[in-house]
Amino acid sequence: MKFFVDTAEIAAISELNDLGMVDGVTTNPSLILKSGRDILEVTREICDLVDGPVSAEVVATEADAMIAEGRKLAGIADNIAVKVPLTWDGLKACKVLSGEGRMVNVTLCFSVNQAILAAKAGATFISPFVGRLDDINLDGMELIADIRTVYDNYGMDTQILAASIRSVNHVAEAARIGADVMTAPPAVIKAMASHPLTDRGLEAFMKDWAKTGQKIL
Numbered sequence: 001m002k003f004f005v006d007t008a009e010i011a012a013i014s015e016l017n018d019l020g021m022v023d024g025v026t027t028n029p030s031l032i033l034k035s036g037r038d039i040l041e042v043t044r045e046i047c048d049l050v051d052g053p054v055s056a057e058v059v060a061t062e063a064d065a066m067i068a069e070g071r072k073l074a075g076i077a078d079n080i081a082v083k084v085p086l087t088w089d090g091l092k093a094c095k096v097l098s099g100e101g102r103m104v105n106v107t108l109c110f111s112v113n114q115a116i117l118a119a120k121a122g123a124t125f126i127s128p129f130v131g132r133l134d135d136i137n138l139d140g141m142e143l144i145a146d147i148r149t150v151y152d153n154y155g156m157d158t159q160i161l162a163a164s165i166r167s168v169n170h171v172a173e174a175a176r177i178g179a180d181v182m183t184a185p186p187a188v189i190k191a192m193a194s195h196p197l198t199d200r201g202l203e204a205f206m207k208d209w210a211k212t213g214q215k216i217l
């Protein structure tokens with residue numbers, strides 16, 4: 001499963017990228033706001049840092065304007081994936097932009113039917129929002145599993161990008177189901193290294209090591 005980082009914070013992307021943990025980056029208007037940066041500048045910096053797809057989201061709501069914004073964002077770098085919302089206009093923009101050979105990430109997906117439409121419109125990625133479904137007492141992971149089944153049934157090659165990932169359990173479950181990609185905040189990716197038994201085991205080893213009175217260096 002590919003790992004995208006869901007942030008526009010350069011330092012956080014850089015730290016994970018140095019460890020080989022970054023296959024791509026996703027941003028959205030809320031993350032741009034959080035970064036306090038200019039969208040064009042920060043997106044260019046991210047593209048300079050990361051080789052994989054970097055999602056940059058349009059903010060227009062009408063297809064022609066989305067297409068114009070998408071072309072401008074795609075002009076930042078070759079590895080831009082234009083992010084469009086899963087609306088009828090977003091699907092029109094997806095069809096045109098993907099037809100021009102650009103990567104398109106269709107975002108704010110909350111149903112299998114929406115995911116089918118995105119695949120038919122040529123989406124490179126479909127972004128089902130797991131955490132936001134869980135927020136309203138639905139099962140976000142069930143949607144990932146359902147889209148996996150339907151895409152596999154018909155050989156649809158749009159990549160399932162599990163988004164709105166909030167916990168390490170979400171990551172493990174998305175991988176088990178077979179999501180192609182997951183995007184998570186840096187803190188979630190770093191939390192994947194933690195396990196209480198690792199901490200407890202290390203503490204015991206350190207105590208015993210101290211008793212040996214030895215040094216390695």
Ligand code: G3P
Binds near residue numbers: 026028129165166
């Ligand atoms: O990848 C989409 C993500 O940024 C939304 O996450 O936690 O705001 O639902 P969240």
